[in-house]
Amino acid sequence: MRHHFVFFTLISVLFSLSQTSPSSAHFFPNISSIPPWIQKNINQTAGAWDAFNKYAGCRAGDKVDGLARVKKYFQNFGYITESPLNFTDAFDDMLESAIKTYQKNFNLEPTGQLDNKTIQQILRPRCGNPDIVNGTTTMNSGHPESHNTSLFHSVAHYSFFPGRPRWPSNRRTLSYAFLPDNQLTDNVKAVFGRAFSRWSTVTQLNFTQSESYRTADIRIAFASGDHGDGEPFDGVLGTLAHAFSPPSGFFHLDNDENWVIEGVTNPLTTMSAVDLESVAVHEIGHLLGLGHSSVEESIMFPTISSGTRKVELASDDIEGIQTLYGSNPNFNGTTSPSVQQRDTSGAYSSGSLWGMSLLLAVGFVHIILL
Ligand code: TQI
Ligand code: ZN
Ligand code: ZN
8 A cells, every 4th residue: 555665665766766857847837827738628528527417316226328437437436346347337236335435435415326416526526546445445434533423514524544644743843855856946846835834834843945855754756657656647637646644755746747836816627737736735734644534625635626726724634633743832723824944854753663764775775876
């Protein structure tokens, strides 16, 4: 699984990333500066999905032409684990239970039917990774602390990674660094700085930029396609970025996206523009130990439309992160960014097996590169 980095992978990531050529990432100050010929027309894709609307109202026992495609969709996102070569068009128990779990994850009434709200949620653009991996949901319905389970409207909650990993309690200042080969501009780096400060405003955590990529707690790199950690990027849209749970600190972004750095003002869903700060705030949530949330307003909700911007932490995100790291005594309930200056570059997390293997890995790469 993605959160269990093996020693070997660690080395290959460090190694392959140190070998990449300078970044060819596409950065655009705003949405109107993206040339039309690189804008992917999402209307075409949306057209294909329109067909989904004919399943509205489907329930167990029904047989509807093309229902097999719906099963394929649920299989893609981990809700159906059986893998028959051909799904049938019958609305069977397998589909019903997949729909129920999906509805719980997305905070919809678990009717087990393809009702309107469920179809609308399916039709929304979403992240390409499964919600359920090896039988464990990455979202709220499997959250051990979710209360009010009988009231489906209030099960909404943040989640943590299995085992609830977090940065050790003696580390309240974390350093971050950018892969030097990416040669990011100060404007791009400032976007990450703003994203970090959204989390430090509400917790006792501080973030500080370090010039030393290899020793920083959080390592930010833009990469294309296969970049050595077994989670290859996929070109425009699809997976935009990924981050590993604490105390890994790897934060990778897809070089092939059209990243917008000054924010997107109006929701233009026909464009492939991706707001960098929105993605950064979400991924930092993962880096700090938050899984996905079923609260739609939350930063950790697992869908975002291209061309839109969502950067403000919701109360669900704030509750989740404060459970892990405590609240900022200066935080009065309103979020205004603060910038942290203390430099702790070169510090390693102590006492954890992770810190140890990291140290060894870094040492090892030094040796191969010399
Ligand atoms: N990347 C996925 C994500 O960050 C990768 C992922 C899926 C993941 N499941 C995970 C990472 C569990 C850690 C733990 O969710 S993504 C969104 C969102 C992506 C998606 O490129 O699909 C955002 C990146 F939530 F909008 F869909 C950023 Cl904001
Ligand atoms: Zn990666
Ligand atoms: Zn995510």
